[in-house]
Amino acid sequence: MAEARPENDQTTVTGIYEEHARFVWLTLQRIGVKPTDVADLAHDVFVVVQRRIGTFNNTSRMTTWLFAICLRVAANYRRRRTFSDAALRVHASEDAVQPPADELLERRQARADAERVLARLSLDKRAVFVMFEIENLSCQKISELMGIPIGTVYSRLHAARAQIDRIVSEGFE
Numbered sequence: 001m002a003e004a005r006p007e008n009d010q011t012t013v014t015g016i017y018e019e020h021a022r023f024v025w026l027t028l029q030r031i032g033v034k035p036t037d038v039a040d041l042a043h044d045v046f047v048v049v050q051r052r053i054g055t056f057n058n059t060s061r062m063t064t065w066l067f068a069i070c071l072r073v074a075a076n077y078r079r080r081r082t083f084s085d086a087a088l089r090v091h092a093s094e095d096a097v098q099p100p101a102d103e104l105l106e107r108r109q110a111r112a113d114a115e116r117v118l119a120r121l122s123l124d125k126r127a128v129f130v131m132f133e134i135e136n137l138s139c140q141k142i143s144e145l146m147g148i149p150i151g152t153v154y155s156r157l158h159a160a161r162a163q164i165d166r167i168v169s170e171g172f173e
Helices: 013-030 038-055 062-080 101-119 123-134 139-146 150-169
Strands: none
Touching: 013 038, 013 062, 013 123, 038 062, 062 123, 062 139, 101 123, 101 150, 123 139, 123 150, 139 150
C-alpha cells in the first residue's frame, strides 16, 4: 500500500503546484506577462521546478525561490517577445455590448501607454510597483512574497515611481 502524502507536501512538484500555483500565476502577471501567455509561462516555471527541485535547500521561503524562477522565465519571455499592433487587439465576443468606438480607442491607447511605461521598468521595480499601486498590497506583504528586506521594497517603489515620472514627463515614446 502506498504511503499517504501529507497535504500540500512541498517536497514534490505536485505539492508545490497545489500550494503555490496561484502565487506563480499572479507573479507572472505582476511582472508583465501578457494574459494570453501566463498559462504557458506558469507551465514553464513548473518545468523548471521539476528540474531544479533538488536544489531547493529550505534556506529561503518557497515563494522566494519561485519568485526568482518566475523572474528568469519572464526575463527570457521578454527577450523573445515582440510588440505588435496585434498584441493590442481586444478580443470580444460578437454577442457582447460594445462601448462606443471612441471610448474603445481611448481604453486601448491608455492600456498601451501604461504597458509601454511599465515595460521600461526592470522586472524587480515593476513587480513592486504593480503589487503596491495596482494590487494594493502592503510593503510588508511584498517583502514577504519577494523574500527581500522591507527597505528594498521601499527603495524599489521609490525608484519605480521616479522612473515613471521621468518617462511620462519625456513623453515615453
